[in-house]
Amino acid sequence: MIDFQPTDEQQLVIDTVRQFAQNEVRPQARDCDESKKLPEKVLEQAHELGLVANALPESAGGGGERSAVTGALVAEELAWGDLSIALAILSPGLTAYPIAEFGSDAQKQTLSAFTGSRFVPGSLAWVEPRFDSDPFRPQTTARRDGADYVLDGAKCFVPWLDGGGDVLVVASEGGAPQAFLVPRDAKGLAAEREKNMGILALPTAELTLTGVRVPAAARLGGDAGADLRRVLNQGRVALAAMAVGVARAAFEVARDYAKERIVFGVPVATKQAIAFKLADMSIEIDAARLLAWEAAWKLDQGQDATREALLAKRQAQRIVMEVTDGAVQVFGGHGYIRDYLPEMHLRNARGFASFEALALV
Amino acid sequence: MIDFQPTDEQQLVIDTVRQFAQNEVRPQARDCDESKKLPEKVLEQAHELGLVANALPESAGGGGERSAVTGALVAEELAWGDLSIALAILSPGLTAYPIAEFGSDAQKQTLSAFTGSRFVPGSLAWVEPRFDSDPFRPQTTARRDGADYVLDGAKCFVPWLDGGGDVLVVASEGGAPQAFLVPRDAKGLAAEREKNMGILALPTAELTLTGVRVPAAARLGGDAGADLRRVLNQGRVALAAMAVGVARAAFEVARDYAKERIVFGVPVATKQAIAFKLADMSIEIDAARLLAWEAAWKLDQGQDATREALLAKRQAQRIVMEVTDGAVQVFGGHGYIRDYLPEMHLRNARGFASFEALALV
Amino acid sequence: MTISFDPNPATVNGQKEMHELAVQHMRPWSRKYDVQEHDMPWEFVNPMWERATGKGGAKLDAGPGDGMVTVCVQTEELCWGDAGLYLRSPSPLLGGSAVAAAGTPEQREKFLSPFRSGKPKWGAMAITEPQAGSDAAAIQTTAVFDEATNEWVLNGTKIFCTAGDGALNYEGGIVVVWATVDKTAGRAGVKSFVVTAGTPGIKVVGCEKKLGIRASDTATLILENCRVPANHLLGKSEVKKSGGDQGFKGAMATFDASRPIVAAMAVGVGRAALDFLKEELERQGVTIRYDAPPAQQTAIERDVIDMEAELQATRLLTWRAAKMLDRGQRNNLEASQAKAKAGLAVTKITQKAVELLGPVGYSQKLLVEKWMRDAKINDIYEGTQQINQLIVARRILDYSSSVLR
């Protein structure tokens, strides 16, 4: 049956995360962006909510309830609060989800780190610092050399939070992407903190891998390898949902501002030029959300969601630009000022077209 | 010096053609579209204005005043009246201009046909009936065979007015496009009247050329050949200007309608959604016109205008769609009805993206 | 409740059936009735009627809990076939929706039961007037009650009445006419009346020549002392001047039900163009790569992918609005969101399809140019793009129609 209403359990998750985003995340968003620092307390609080752990296997101490749809719902709400903080909160999943789904038994042993009492970040290195970064065909290579793999290449947009363990590095092995667990202190691995236009609070690194050597067992899934295409699609759904969250945040502040702001004696929201812009925003946000849900649903069915995830991400990355740009416009001069949220939303929004696998569902 | 004001002579031409378009062309537009027939009297009247003849060499009885800028000014005004009729009026130039510019002495002898007392249509066959029609690399071929050329291929959007003489057919000769004067009754040439979405009043033909044999002297420019790239660019400027003319026509009727049409007690033009749409139209039309002028000016300087003509045509073909679609929207239900102009403007507008060299400046 | 994109079996079956119907009985006549603008397309009407009356196959049946979703899926399919012919379906159409929404059980039986048997018949709704546009409060058609005969007497002119010609020229047809019983009451005075085919005093004075959906008859009606029995009034006759315009709002609620269907119609036309475009490109050796990075994409690939995303976005908004009806939820906002998006999206999709097919796209040899012409109506009727934006804006801003005009 066609249906668009979350289950009661999902609705509970939405309500919980929404409240958390509103009370804990959003109030920190502006300062974190300016100071380029994450609010550690908030990450710990989020960890206590078990947003990632709930999706990890029970055998690893998790809730065993992974669902891409639920993941999309959570991602939207968190990103509504703040994109940088949301990405940080969900970062454990970057390492943990692929291991849970595709990891060898030995690799799965490491999952309990993510279900403990403390927040442990994860990291996945997929995008490459090239204008033509191709997630399906990374230029970073993995070459088998005896009992090892040797990795060479460069990565960017790699979440690089304090206290993280291994980073999952995606590299081409014989033309297809595979992932490798690389210790942060591996020889030949250099990480440099990035400065980007947005997501300033999130520490991200550009990695250079020069003959980085890892044992064959470090390959995700061991001999079996992993279906990285599926991981990428999970990333696209997560990013689509987060783009929807950012867009919704921008829409809401713009809507509220337009109702309060009096110009020429009336609220600017009573002007058709503004009101219709807001109407269009609401339509595009809802539509993009439904596309993300459909792709997530397809993932949950175990089907190939490459097309749906692409459509969802493309649509979301387009509309989040339109909406955040529109929100700046609704704010007028104040939209350009860093005291208000829209300019940050706009900077964050511009990243989505280039982001891949910065969060997973 | 940068300047955007026509010369006094050009202004006179504009005024004359505008009046003609308003008094003679526009009143026929709707009926001609419905009946799919050209108003022959109007073509004769236009011929008397000498719009094409003025641009032909004095040696052929013309005015010797060819200017791409002037041509663009004329094309806009005529197309403002009606696109189909404008294309018919300017059709003599399709054959005559290339001959005047590149023709052999013998070919130039034929020009006087276009400066006589009667309207004589011309014809140029460039576009091909393929989704990927490539004007720079036609699939229609010209093969030298002894003293002849043999032409094979297919063409579409070929103006095919009663009383026309040779048609200039563009074909690839050794990879580059050249043009050949082909009699309408040539053996192997089949012409079928087209039905398209728009420009219904203009008779256009789809041509099939099967081993059509013409003497070597039929090649435009004879042994020297012709710079067809330049002809194509002249066509793009003409089409850009005509798209501007159609857009301006649609804008004006929409503007006037919006001021007259009372909905919810006020003229719809007082609604920002409509008023801003009209404002955007006016901006885009003016901008597209300036791009067309710049490309025309560059042609008049004898420079390669490939880039400028491309930009002008692309911009114009994009905005004419936005403007005519917007005009239908402003008209609401009446925009969908064939009693009013906007739906015809929209149908005609959609052609520009595929048209090439249907008129020349 | 769950988030699911798995249509139930009844929906799937309904879709398949309608697809077959579209392929067999619509597509073959698309061009013919685009050219023969006002002719009745019996090649389509007859099999459609047989099917609707249960003679030609299973009746259209909605899945449990997915009734409106199924209707939308089926509507998409039929308009994938041909939107103009669809609008000439022998069915109560919008007139039926109005009777179903606002009529008493007796009225529903009286006016809708003829649509279950006999010869093909049509229903229509007559709202728009030459001077009124989308403004119901400006309706000039009057209804005056004649106590002597217990009849309403209607006078006025209606335009843009879809299927009005069919409804009035074939026995058993109905036209629901909006008229005011009290001009001083504005919207509150607007009521709707059922006029049946053959009633004296109503006549079709012509059908519009249109950009597209030419198979559909868009009639201009004149009512001159057209008398209908008192029980042809849908809803209550009293006019509540204070306390607002509940009657009018009830009438408008018809749109909440019809807009998802209209959006589904749009999706159908858009999909026709997009399906054909992709097939044609495939035939020409152009495949769309869904895994090419942006820097490697062709312009065509990107356009097609964007068109697919836009179409699916529209379809999902449509289904959402429909599903809310199935749940009995108020969908006024969502119905207008779907309608606003649908009109614009399919206008752009079909315009782009013509462009991407180049010269052949512009030719009447293919149907793509027709679909572009057909599609544009979705941006106009059942509330223009602007009217639907206005409705959406009022809802999201919580503004009344007097604050946001």
Add this chain to the structure above:
Amino acid sequence: MTISFDPNPATVNGQKEMHELAVQHMRPWSRKYDVQEHDMPWEFVNPMWERATGKGGAKLDAGPGDGMVTVCVQTEELCWGDAGLYLRSPSPLLGGSAVAAAGTPEQREKFLSPFRSGKPKWGAMAITEPQAGSDAAAIQTTAVFDEATNEWVLNGTKIFCTAGDGALNYEGGIVVVWATVDKTAGRAGVKSFVVTAGTPGIKVVGCEKKLGIRASDTATLILENCRVPANHLLGKSEVKKSGGDQGFKGAMATFDASRPIVAAMAVGVGRAALDFLKEELERQGVTIRYDAPPAQQTAIERDVIDMEAELQATRLLTWRAAKMLDRGQRNNLEASQAKAKAGLAVTKITQKAVELLGPVGYSQKLLVEKWMRDAKINDIYEGTQQINQLIVARRILDYSSSVLR
């Protein structure tokens, strides 16, 4: 008169000079002053000042008959260098435009001549107030005439005052303050006053932290019993309540002159991004084919070609509005057309440039992301997109501000 796109030699020379200046004295410091948001960029200010005062090279000189066009060409070039630094040019800027437009010869001499020698100085215009936005009639800052001292006494708060910090903190600077001499008179009561640096009662209370153009100081000013001599009033002091708001219109006319310049600034930023994009693509082996048919184009090619067309369209609208000033023609419509187009076009162009450069475009290693942030201001200041659309709409519809609001 003729249609010509051949800049005269003075324009070409001015462009070359400014290009050199941009390359030498702006680009090297772009990132530094993006990061060090409120620091004075002396590395740029000093050579700019030397040049402006004739010490560092030829003075900016407009070609005969092409004065404003030349200014636009030069402005584009400087903003190609860096729009934030440009706005910190030691020059009278908008304050100077106001004095030049509305001042007496004596006022022009008094306030503008200091800008020809001595140390660097700045001019500014203070219009916007926290509650007023683009609505000049809502200005709350008051100017009261004190007959005893023959002075105007100003009180109020001004925000978004570009270069306000520089203007008030360096000797010889001027701020033109808009204030009302009669709140009951609406726009007609609004007058402008020159406040010079060092005047007691005016102070900068802070500079905005902004999305872009961070090198530019966007000041908040407070005026508390700030006294200026009577002859610091620009224009006439009388308030014509009937007979309209000529004084206000005069003040607004400043915008007709400044909007083409602002549009040129936008073009400069957009070109910076587009130039870099094309160069970078070229370095990566991607060339733009101007003769590929649509069906063969890559998505990047089409984007770049569209960006080029949009940028050139904007530039030509800008030059047209400027040229009309050079001819002494009223350009109110054309100036707003150029401004409206420019803000939107360069916003889109720079946003697209970041996108097309992928991950590297998003990085602060390049300046493209900064240009996107800088560009957005053009959609906002000197009248937002919406304000300029409103002005254009009123002109093309021949509607007054009371009819089209």
